[in-house]
Amino acid sequence: EIVLTQSPDFQSVTPKETVTITCRASQNIGTSLHWYQQKPDQSPKLLIRYASQSISGVPSRFSGSGSGTDFTLTINSLEAEDAAAYYCHQSYILHTFGQGTKLEIK
Amino acid sequence: EVQLLESGGGLLQPGRSLRLSCAASGFIFSNYVMSWVRQAPGKGLEWVSSISGNGDTPYYADSVKGRFTVSRDNSKNTLFLQMNSLRAEDTAVYYCAKHGMVVVSPGDYWGQGTLVTVSS
Numbered sequence: 001e002i003v004l005t006q007s008p009d010f011q012s013v014t015p016k017e018t019v020t021i022t023c024r025a026s027q028n029i030g031t032s033l034h035w036y037q038q039k040p041d042q043s044p045k046l047l048i049r050y051a052s053q054s055i056s057g058v059p060s061r062f063s064g065s066g067s068g069t070d071f072t073l074t075i076n077s078l079e080a081e082d083a084a085a086y087y088c089h090q091s092y093i094l095h096t097f098g099q100g101t102k103l104e105i106k
Numbered sequence: 107e108v109q110l111l112e113s114g115g116g117l118l119q120p121g122r123s124l125r126l127s128c129a130a131s132g133f134i135f136s137n138y139v140m141s142w143v144r145q146a147p148g149k150g151l152e153w154v155s156s157i158s159g160n161g162d163t164p165y166y167a168d169s170v171k172g173r174f175t176v177s178r179d180n181s182k183n184t185l186f187l188q189m190n191s192l193r194a195e196d197t198a199v200y201y202c203a204k205h206g207m208v209v210v211s212p213g214d215y216w217g218q219g220t221l222v223t224v225s226s
Contacts, residue, residue, distance in 0.1 A: 001168070034212035036151075043201055043216040044143075044151065055214075087151055091210045094165055095141070095153035 006098035019075040023088035032092035039084045108132040108215045115220030128185040128202030136180040139205035144198035192224045
């Protein structure tokens, strides 16, 4: 099973900051890595597909990068509405999710 | 507009069975891979099972293999999850998710989920 490890588990940030969340895979997964946002009591929402491909309707302040085993989700100029949990997901071999990163806006 | 509506959740005792359904609309259902993903209370996301568009190829997480069966009725645009020998650790919100046409694609649309509680 491919294990995804996210860091940090929790981060408290102020509006307009830039946030970086990392996801490390236990083996090479190419670019079969996707990012989701989940707000409290809502279902997950796809933010980035295949490591760096943007999704229609998702604000441009969300971007992704990486390949192989190391991936990054960057949120530029953070807004209050970005308070949520963020998950990475690999689809290279079956599917697994990272443990999640909870983002708190001060 | 893509819509996914899960149903069938509830409270039941360990060892019992339950079948979840996910009614899909707004896309050509038979063209797309579908999945079940669960989330235990206060925890992260856990992939449970996926199925190919024609229903011929199911995939399962080790934690449910041999107990859960995924299926689909493309004539009724509905995805199912038959859950047998339920355990307390199966307690979670169960989401159905639509993927792309291949199993390696991400879940681009998700339902609102249905809660399954396994407790004596």
